[in-house]
Amino acid sequence: MDYQEEIKFVCLCERIGEPLYLSPRGHGATKYLYNLPADHLQPYETQAMVELRKLIPSTTSIVEVPVYKPSVPYDLTAIQKAVPRDTFFSEMEEGHLRAADELIRILLSQxxxxxxxxxxxxxxxxxxxxxxxxxxxxxxxxxxxxxxxxLPSVLEIMPDLFIEARPWKEAIKQATLPSRERAIIVINKDFTGTNLDPNHKVAYFMEDLGGNSHHYHWHVVNSFMAPKGSVDRKGEIFYYMHHGMLARYDSERLANGLNRVVPFDIHKDLIEEACFPKLTLQNASLNFSSRQENSILRDFNRTREPGSNLNFLTIADIRAWCDRIIEAIDAGFAIQEGGGRVDLRTEKGIDIVTNMWESNSDTPHRKYYGMPHNYGHSAFGFCHDPDYRYKSGPGVMFLPATSMRDAAFWRWHKYLDLISKRQKDYLPLYTQDNLQWTGIAVNEIHVVRGDDIRLPVALEPVNNLVTHWMQSDIELSRGLDFGRTNLNGLDSVWVRATHLQHLPFIYRIRVVPPGEHIIIQKSENSTLTVPWAQTFREIERDVQSLTRTQAMCSCGWPDHLLLPRGRVDGMPFDLFVMLTNTQIDQVASSRRQLGTLTPKGTCRDSISYCGMIDDKFPDSRPMGYPFDRPAVSDEHSKPDMFLEDFVTPTSNMGSAVVKIFHVDKTLLRGNGAPEVLRKLQVTP
Structure with a gap:
């Protein structure tokens, strides 16, 4: 795809709530005007389009983009009825996803x-x-x-899902000023509360822009409504990715003097944690609703709400679904719709069990095992107004792009995570035959930190890693939808957000025999992470990249959250290394082999967490191996309880203690807003 083709699609993503005909798109030297067919517009829209184009200065470089009726006709009536334009859309609601799937069908049919x-x-x-x-x-x-x-950054396409209301309101004010007089809106590092709430100590993690955009992208790529059998190991990757997120959350809690997250008890109605998100949904003019401490989960029925498909459901239903799944795990089989049993005492059992509680298309019996995951999110998201009597908007738990902000999200997912772990606990323990690669030995493990003279760090660079704060700029004007028609008004509006970051490092692993090899890997090449999201501006400037043949899905854990925060005096972690045999691990693929993978392949920014679009997961081992279940040295031994006991008998394993130090200093990422602009401090 060449640049001129690409930019036509990129500019469609600008100001998505504003009619396409209204004003030029793009911030580069060239602007793009979309000429829509006359029969597609109302008469007043056609006249407005003509009049507005008279306001464009004659010196502006304009590319007119013609839009025609596509070859395959379509009908949007059912989609418009299911999800009205001026309401919320959630990947958690089945009716909404059916509508989205219908639009996907229309677009793919062209x-x-x-x-x-x-x-x-x-x-x-x-x-x-x-x-x-x-x-x-x-x-x-x-x-x-x-x-x-x-794809441009979702933070710029839909900033109202990620940026709090006060900075958002200030951005609209700044957009009315001449470009050179605008300020950079700096969001206060104290985020959205105070430490009177213990969970606020980890607000920097729960509200992280990259973390929340990852969760959004993951649920787009791995929709629970994907056709049966179309996603390889769908349930297992859901469990594995969310299990990894929970482990990171626990690491942040421990680093801040908090206990690990306590699972929510679905058999109790009490939600101890409050949530005050301070977000506003722009297209619906709805505030995300708040929740007081010690709120109660209640039966809900939101059918009165425009665009809602949430029929009457009791909390007792959700409890019964969860109990049936646990009963199936303990019995070793699930009941299949139409009769029969599905064996759960296999390695694939984790895939089946997680399919059951996510209630995706691969669940063996949706009516019997229900939809605990999604309706659990709904119960949390609407406990403040379960029957829509006050016409209030949803809580953040109802949308994947926002749910990480709520402490209840982590407790709910910890409960679901333990259901899947219960399934794993019934599998046989690993033995040396499952772990050992004879003739291979991990001899030495180091991580070597890169130096950065801007930080006051005087630490030995080996096995001492450093985190700090970083400020990154987000260009909000691409998502400001309020009918600006002059070119000055369309110029940049900048928000500066603070997030966790780490100094780069490399892994250095010495392996023997045969021969001696040193494996070196840069931290930024992790199969878990993606870099800071690509912006509209970067795409506009990159006019020479005309030979790109691989797509980016932007699905992956953010690179700036690769490391936990750590502590000022250093927080020790065990770094575990294991070498396994590719000839055993590799999965035969209809498209590619492991040896041919390039750093940026088809939706493969983060293979580990996101899988591969329309292809098999490229590793045959259970996700989480070898820690997905305990191990024993031999049939007479007790399960290993300490890492040293686990590693010592197995030559192809090794471990090292690595300390993570946190430096309370803030650096600027750069490549964002011009520093000559004034700064305006805003507290959400």
């Missing part, structure tokens, strides 16, 4: 990329904006003719 573009452009202003973004991302990832398309 025979050529030109038809696909025309359908995207014409559907854009006729459906819910957030539903359109979901469907556009998913269909672009699946179309072979869209390989090479770079």
């Amino acid at each position: 025979p050529t990329r030109t038809d696909f573009f025309n359908a995207c452009a014409l559907c854009r202003d006729q459906v819910n904006p957030h539903l359109w973004v979901h469907s556009f991302i998913k269909s672009a990832l699946k179309r072979p003719d869209m390989r090479g398309f770079r």
Whole structure:
């Protein structure tokens, strides 16, 4: 895909709540105007389009982008009815996802990329904006003719899901000023509360922009409504990714003097934690609702709400579903719809069990095992107004893009995580035959920190890692939808957010025999992480990248959260290394082999957490291996309780103690807002 083709799609993602005909798109030297067919617009819109274009200075470089009717006709009536344009859209609600899937079907049915573009452009202003973004991302990832398309940061496309109301309101004010007089809106590092709430100590993690955008992207790529059998190891990767998130959350809690997260008890109604998100949904003009401490989970029925498909459901239903899944685990089989049993006493049992509580298309019996995960989120998200009598908006638990902000999210997922762990506990323990790679030995393990003279660090660089704060700039004007029609008003509006970051480091592992090898890997090449998201501006400037053949899905844990915060005096962690045999691990793939993988492949920014679009997960081992279940040295031994006992008998394993030090200093990422602009401090 060449630049001119790509930029037409990129600019569709600007100001998604604002009609496409209203004003030029793009911030580069060239602006893009979309010419929509007359029969697609109302008469007043056609006249407005003509009049508004008279306001564009004659010296402006304009590229007019014609939009035609696509070859394959479509009907959006059912989509518009299911999710009105001026309400919320959630990947947690089945009716919403059915509507999104219908739009995806329409977009994928277009025979050529030109038809696909025309359908995207014409559907854009006729459906819910957030539903359109979901469907556009998913269909672009699946179309072979869209390989090479770079998606701009979701933080810039839908900033209202990530930026709190006060900075957002200030951004709208700044947009009315001349470009050179605008300020950089600096969000106070104290985030959205105070340490009177113990959970506020980890607010920097729960509210992290990259973490929340990862959770959004993951649920787009791994929709629970994906057709049966279409996603390899779907349940297992759900369990593994969320299990990893929980481990990171616990690391942050321990670093801040808090205990590990306590699982929520679905058999009790009490939600001890409060949540005051301070977010506003722009297209619906709805505030995300708050929740007081010690709120009660209640039966809910939101059918009166426009666009809601949440019928009457009792908390007793959710409890019964969870109890049935636990009963199936203990019995060793699940009941299949239509009769029969599904064996759970296999390595694939984890996939089946997690399918059951996520209630995706691969669950053996949705009616019997229900939808605990999604309806659990709904119960938390609507406990403040379960029957819509006050016409209030949802809580943040109802949307994947926002749910990480709520302390209840982590407690609910810890409960679900323990259900899956219960399944793992029934599997045989690992023995040396499952672990040993004879003839291979891990001889030495080091991590070597890169130096940074801007930080006051005087630590030995080996096995001492450092975290600090970093400020990164987000360009909000691409997501400000309030009908600005002059070119000055469309210029940049900057928000500066503070987040955790670490100094880069390398892994250095000495392996013997045969011969002696030193494995060196940079921290930024982790299979878990993706870099800071690509911006509209970076894509506009990169006009020479004309030979891109691989797509980026932006699904992956953020690189700046690769390390836990650690402590000022150093927090010790065990670094575990294991070498395994590729000939055993590798999965035969219809598209590629492990040896041919490049750093940026098809939706493979984070293979470990996100898998591979339309392909098999490239590792045959259980996700989490070898820590997904205990191990024994031999049949007469007790399960290993300490890492040293686990590692010592197995030559292809090794471990080292690494300390993470936190330096309370803030650095600026750069490549963002011009530093000559004044700074305006805003507390959410």
